[in-house]
Amino acid sequence: MNELMLDPRLLRSFVAIADTGHFTRAAERLGMTQSTISQQLGRLEDMAGHALIDRAARPVRPTPMGERLLGHARRILQLDEEAQSLLRDPAGTAAISIGMPEDLATLAMAQGLARFAARNSRIRLDVVTGLSRDLAVRYRQGEFDIVVVKEDQPAADCRASFPEPLGWFAGPGHAVEARDPLPLVTFPNGGLYRDTMFRELEAIGRRWYVAFSGSSLQSVLAAVSAGMGISLLPISVTQGQGLRRVDGLGEATPMVVSLYAREDQEPIGDLVALTSKVLENR
Template sequence: MPRNLDMTALRSFAAVAEAGGVTKASGFLNLTQSAVSMQLKRLEESLDLKLLERSGRGVVLTGAGEQLLGYARRMLALNDEVFGRLTNQAFEGEVTLGVPHDIVYPAIPQVLQRFAAEYPRMNVRLVSSYTKGLRKMFERGECDMILTTEDTLEAGGETLMTLPLIWIGAPNGSAWKSRPLRLAYEHACIFRAGVQKNLDEAGIPWEMAVESDSTRTIEASVSADLAIHTVLEGMEPPYVEKIQHGGALPDLTTKQINLYVSDLAKGQAIEDMAEFVRQAYRGL
């Protein structure tokens, strides 16, 4: 009697092999780690072969696993092609895009509009958080691609643009003249420590006047002239403006806007989404 391979287990095996571990693969597959581990166990039992070996915090393929991976990729590709062609749902599914709060505008609405026009049957899940949080989600396989604001570029990423940080305050505001200088920042803002260091080096006393986990709270406080804040040039939110301080405040550093695309996220839709993101930011 012929035996059949479990395609779901085979997909989990391929994802784990390509991700180098169960944690990232489970996030990408939208399954629990225990569910993925169980599928791998069933696959090994059905073949009576050891396919994966633990190595540190990840896994490595055995000789049998390396051989199976080649077959698995071809079988999964053929499986997906059959469903795509016979059901006319080649571009149904979901893309998860992670973007820091402060660089969503003005580029991301353009990206979403363009993607929706090209792939009307696909859903885009937009995750807006801080760079540190987005990187953790990306490492767990919970985002297909993320944008970050960083000082340097990590392995596997690409820099879309480099922009200077600028001081922002209320239109015609005077909070920037106060001493100690009143600052408003989110708790997890990646710019916060660097700005404080710049002020210390310039000999300007400061205090955290407004702290919050909400970007909207920070924006409202700044627009009310209660404190000042920093953003990447060109990314200023409404109701605030760049402070023309004439040298009364220190110049700030530059930051890179970087793009990372998961090696588990494949297909034309993913490639096009990444290209739409590149074009939107480079066109600013």
């Protein structure tokens, strides 16, 4: 059977004739003339090599071969309608890429993004988490539409910035701060807190060594809680973790959380405002 038989226009005429039992009623249903619908059925029958409608019957009805085709034709037309409906629906067809540190991808941030998504079904949000320095480089290279990073000072094109107080923390019941050299729990090379830790300890003359390096916030928090060492962390991420604040190791200057965006037009402008509000209320 020629693949042109699958042309939905011809199948639709065939199904309409079979359903109504009349060429005239089928033509009215499809909004075409009787001659046109007869021609489309004729084309389908020529391709099939079989009569599909018994024209001598009153009302007309499918032939045995037409009965075999009818169920398949209905399924093809249903799939065709579903495909056309899908193409008419723009949901998820435009993407906004966002980069942010892992500890800022919180439930509150997810809820904020969910509110945006509910108002903008056409938009798909592609969120990537990582180290701030890496995210900043990738933003400058054009990979992200919006990026949130932690840094010492915001750049001139920053859309919004928020202070990020830091503190020294150790696990409960572990007096690791009394050890010499001091064991540290850090992020990998390139992690902002890592370099700040080294500078602060060297400024007060404390000897140190890296006892544990973890690539995720959860691994660092777990290592500190287990007593593997102390770490310099954002105070906001330690809430509810059961960690102990350690004094006497110098007061690290707060960092800033900076938000950058390529444009301020909608919908990115709306997303920038929403993200800024979540960061401000942390």
